[in-house]
Amino acid sequence: xxxxxxxxxxxxGSRIATFVILGIAALAITAPFLWIFRGxxxxxxxxxxxxxxxxxxxxxxxxxxxxxxxxxxxxxxFLNSIIVSTTITVAQxxxxxxxxxxxxxxxxxxxxxxxAVVIGSLMIPIQVTIVPLFLVMSKLGLTNTLWALILPGIxxxxxxxxxxxxxxxxxxxxxxxxxxxxxxxLRTFARIILPLSGPSIATLAILCFTYWWxxxxxxxxMISDTERQTLPxxxxxLAGRFSTGSLGTIAAGIAMAIVPVLIxxxxxxxxxxxSIASSGLKL
Amino acid sequence: MSTSKTPRSxxxxxxxxxxxxxxxxxxGGDGIPALAFLTPSIVxxxxxxxxxxxxxxxxxxxxxxxxxxxxxxxLDNFDRLVHxxxxxxxxxxxxxxxxxxLAVNVVAGLLLAVLLESRMPAWLxxxxxxxxxxxxxxxxxxxxxxxxxxxxKDLGLVNYLLGLxxxxxxxxxxSSAFAPVSVIIVSSWxxxxxxxxxxxxxxxxxxxxxxxxxxxxGANAWTRFWRITFPLLSPTIFFLVVIxxxxxxxxxxEPRVLTQGGPGDASRTIVEYLYDRAFGDFDLGYASAIGxxxxxxxxxxxxxxxxxxxxxxxxx
Numbered sequence: 001x002x003x004x005x006x007x008x009x010x011x012x013g014s015r016i017a018t019f020v021i022l023g024i025a026a027l028a029i030t031a032p033f034l035w036i037f038r039g040x041x042x043x044x045x046x047x048x049x050x051x052x053x054x055x056x057x058x059x060x061x062x063x064x065x066x067x068x069x070x071x072x073x074x075x076x077x078f079l080n081s082i083i084v085s086t087t088i089t090v091a092q093x094x095x096x097x098x099x100x101x102x103x104x105x106x107x108x109x110x111x112x113x114x115x116a117v118v119i120g121s122l123m124i125p126i127q128v129t130i131v132p133l134f135l136v137m138s139k140l141g142l143t144n145t146l147w148a149l150i151l152p153g154i155x156x157x158x159x160x161x162x163x164x165x166x167x168x169x170x171x172x173x174x175x176x177x178x179x180x181x182x183x184x185x186l187r188t189f190a191r192i193i194l195p196l197s198g199p200s201i202a203t204l205a206i207l208c209f210t211y212w213w214x215x216x217x218x219x220x221x222m223i224s225d226t227e228r229q230t231l232p233x234x235x236x237x238l239a240g241r242f243s244t245g246s247l248g249t250i251a252a253g254i255a256m257a258i259v260p261v262l263i264x265x266x267x268x269x270x271x272x273x274x275s276i277a278s279s280g281l282k283l
Numbered sequence: 284m285s286t287s288k289t290p291r292s293x294x295x296x297x298x299x300x301x302x303x304x305x306x307x308x309x310x311g312g313d314g315i316p317a318l319a320f321l322t323p324s325i326v327x328x329x330x331x332x333x334x335x336x337x338x339x340x341x342x343x344x345x346x347x348x349x350x351x352x353x354x355x356x357x358l359d360n361f362d363r364l365v366h367x368x369x370x371x372x373x374x375x376x377x378x379x380x381x382x383x384x385l386a387v388n389v390v391a392g393l394l395l396a397v398l399l400e401s402r403m404p405a406w407l408x409x410x411x412x413x414x415x416x417x418x419x420x421x422x423x424x425x426x427x428x429x430x431x432x433x434x435x436k437d438l439g440l441v442n443y444l445l446g447l448x449x450x451x452x453x454x455x456x457x458s459s460a461f462a463p464v465s466v467i468i469v470s471s472w473x474x475x476x477x478x479x480x481x482x483x484x485x486x487x488x489x490x491x492x493x494x495x496x497x498x499x500x501g502a503n504a505w506t507r508f509w510r511i512t513f514p515l516l517s518p519t520i521f522f523l524v525v526i527x528x529x530x531x532x533x534x535x536x537e538p539r540v541l542t543q544g545g546p547g548d549a550s551r552t553i554v555e556y557l558y559d560r561a562f563g564d565f566d567l568g569y570a571s572a573i574g575x576x577x578x579x580x581x582x583x584x585x586x587x588x589x590x591x592x593x594x595x596x597x598x599x
Contacts, residue, residue, distance in 0.1 A: 018398045025395055026414040029472060032429045033417060035440070048432075051443045095323040102320035106313035114321075119525075119589075121332050123581035125533045125554050128574030131349075131567060132338025136330065155327035158526065162481075165522045168598055169488055185316045199484045207477065214422035216536070232422045239428060247432075254425045261420035266413065 033258070039251030040064055048247050064252035068238065071249070074256070076227055077234040082260070084146055084230060085213045088153035092208045093201055096159030101189045103160065104167035105175070115164075122157040130221055137222060148222035149230065153212050159204050166200035167193060202268045210261050231257045343571035353568070360572035369548060370556065370573070377532060377552045380463050380470070384531035387471040389523055392478030393516075397508070399479065400486050412483070416476035423473065427540030430469045431456070434541075459549035462542045466550045470537045474530065478523050485519030486512070517596040525588055529581060553577050 039048050043059040068074055102108070103115050126133075137148045170193065178188050194201070216232040223229050229237075238253045343360055347353030364370065399411055418426060433440045434455040442452045455465045489512065497507045513520075535554045538544050544551030557577070561570035 015401070018401055019403075022395065022398050022411050026411050029476070030414045030417055031440075032426075032433055033421075035433070036429055049438050051438070051440065053440065095327065098320040099324040102313075102317045106317040106320070108312070108314045108317040111317075118324075118328075119585060120582050121328065121336075122526075122529055123585060124332070124336055124578050125535075125557075125574070127535060127554050127558050127561075128571070128578065129332070129335035129339055131561065132335035132342070133331065135338065136334055151327070152331045155324055155332055157332075160324065161522065161526075165518050166484070166488070169485075169518055185313070185320070189320075199487060203480060203484050206480070210420045213420075214425075216422060216424055232424065235422065235425055239424075250428070254421070254429070257425065258421055262417075265416060265420055 036251050036254050036258075039248050040255040042248050042251070045247045048251075064246070064248040065256065067246070067249045068253045068256065072234050072237050073227065074234060074253075077229055077231045078256075078260075080146060080228060081213055081230040084149045084153075085209045087150050088212045089205050089208045091150075091154045092156050092159050093205055095154055096156055096163050096204060097194065097197070097201065098189070099160045100163035100167055101185075101193055103164045105188075105193075106185070118157045118160055122161070126152075126217060130217060134221055143222055144225050144228060146228060149212075149215075149218050152218065153208075153215075156208065159208065162204055162207075163197065163200055166197055170196055206265055206268045209264050213261050339571045339574055342568055343575050345568045347567045348565040349567060350565075356568065360569045361576070363569060364572050364576060372548050373551050373553055373556045376463060376549060380466050380534070380538075380550065380552065381528065381531040383467045384470050384474070384534070385524070385527045387467070388475055388478040388527045388531075389520065391471075392475050392523070393482055393520070395475070396479045396482030396486060397512070399483065412479075415479050418473045419476040419480075421473075423536035424540050426473050427469060427537050430465070431541055434465055456542050457546060459546050462546060462550040465541055466534070466538050469541060470531065470534050473537070474527070478527065481519060481523055482516070485516050489515045514597040518598060521588075521592045521596045525585055528584060528588065532581060532584075 035053070038053070038055055041060045041062065041064070042048055043061040043063070047054065047056070047059060099118075103111065103118075133152060134143065137143045137151075142148045142151070175188055175192055178192055183191070214232055215230075216236065219230045219233050220236075223233075235250075235253050235257060238250050342353075344355060344357060345353035346356045346359070395415065399408060399415075432438070434442075436442060436452055436454050436457065439455070441455065445453065453461055455461050493511050493515070494507060497511055502510065532552075533554050534552055535558065538550045538552055538555055539558075542550045544555050548556075553573070554577075557570050557573045560566045560573060
């Protein structure tokens with residue numbers, strides 16, 4: 001009896017501790033965003049600097065969003081960002097999953113060396129290669145087009161590594177059964193490996209989309225035409241008017257840039273949960 | 284960097300009549316399908332990664348300022364590198380910040396991911412997961428911009444909250460002791476959601492039967508974690524160590540927007556230093572030499588990690 005009660009008590013205690021830790025972490029992580037969203041709807045900059053932070057519903061305004069679209073062609077940036085991030089994400093899922101399959105499941109000469117090269121290329125910061133990359137793009141006649149932002153994103157050593165790790169963790173038995181049934185590599189890949197990899201592919205898709213959604217360096221270097229710029233550059237343009245303009249406008253710009261990636265994440269998260277529930281992970 | 288070693292080999296492309304002994308039937312057996320699977324990656328790699336990398340290599344032997352014709356200077360750029368006292372300091376500050384960010388991601392990330400996988404209502408789990416990943420979806424420059432206000436010495440929210448706890452105002456962005464700490468906080472804050480996400484994917488791929496069996500056998504949570512979760516999660520942990528090492532050594536936007544690398548070089552990173560040489564001084568040859576050596580350092584570091592990983596990672 002006593003032992004049971006003690007263990008139940010300690011279980012309740014550890015559950016409370018779990019929620020306290022998670023709650024504090026969640027608050028610390030989201031607080032700055034609450035600050036930004038408040039700023040986006042705030043009528044005066046003075047309110048943003050007041051301590052302790054206050055929120056006066058009477059001061060709520062949506063003017064800041066209008067100011068954002070007045071100052072920069074925001075919807076154009078938005079569309080460009082959607083095109084670039086979506087195209088790269090679709091292309092990356094294809095190139096990374098096929099390459100990861102080859103590295104995880106096929107046997108061929110030079111695999112170790114090739115994989116080392118892939119991992120090695122992870123270590124080259126884009127700031128290091130940006131000048132020659134620009135020269136490559138201008139040789140191809142693609143600077144100042146969205147292609148200059150899309151093409152460099154398609155190869156992803158990170159994505160190959162991520163999916164390879166997950167493929168390696170998949171049990172071999174069902175594949176071996178499929179092979180015995182005469183399934184070729186393409187069929188094994190498309191019918192067995194991919195359906196079992198929903199969570200990791202969704203993970204790659206989220207990471208890829210958000211990375212390219214937020215990339216600042218490539219559009220700054222490749223694009224000279226304002227009409228072809230992406231959202232992060234739009235934020236910089238807004239922040240460039242920082243000294244004269246309003247903090248609330250920048251907050252509104254940041255808020256508007258956050259929302260689409262948030263939607264992608266929420267959708268993908270549901271997919272992750274679904275694929276766990278319905279997939280053959282229970283082997 | 285050995286990939287799959289022994290027992291999992293022997294599965295050729297064609298149906299195998301008899302299982303036979305576990306040997307490689309054909310050396311380099313799947314060459315053609317492998318090529319087909321790899322082609323999209325290989326082509327994009329050659330044009331958009333390898334060619335620019337070779338370009339940087341070539342540039343590192345030149346003195347070039349973007350406008351004039353470059354002049355070949357042999358190893359001069361690398362000679363300057365060895366005699367650049369600032370560079371050593373910047374390597375020091377980069378290493379300090381990178382290791383701290385790595386530790387926060389790998390350790391705190393695992394703790395939070397394990398806590399997230401404990402029993403709780405689905406909506407609450409969704410809420411926590413969403414909050415943790417929130418910063419990751421925002422651009423680094425926007426993140427740093429937000430934190431510049433929060434960490435402001437006189438007007439910032441952080442010092443205000445610390446004041447409530449009777450802590451003196453900290454000069455987060457302007458003192459050489461705290462500027463790197465600020466970069467560590469902001470950068471970890473931004474990336475930890477990613478580590479948690481990868482941990483969750485790894486945790487969920489652990490077959491629940493193993494845990495159930497352990498519970499039936501009377502193993503407590505601590506034992507279950509170290510005997511089941513940790514070994515089965517080790518490929519995921521290893522992945523995160525490698526990725527977080529590389530990413531945190533390469534941080535750029537956070538110090539750039541938060542502290543401009545200062546005071547002095549206290550919070551400057553190699554990539555920032557390189558960027559200033561390239562796009563501030565237009566000293567492209569020297570910047571390329573810094574980039575090449577930095578890349579080599581990262582490659583050696585990763586190779587060591589792969590080497591060491593054989594001792595502690597477990598592949599089913």
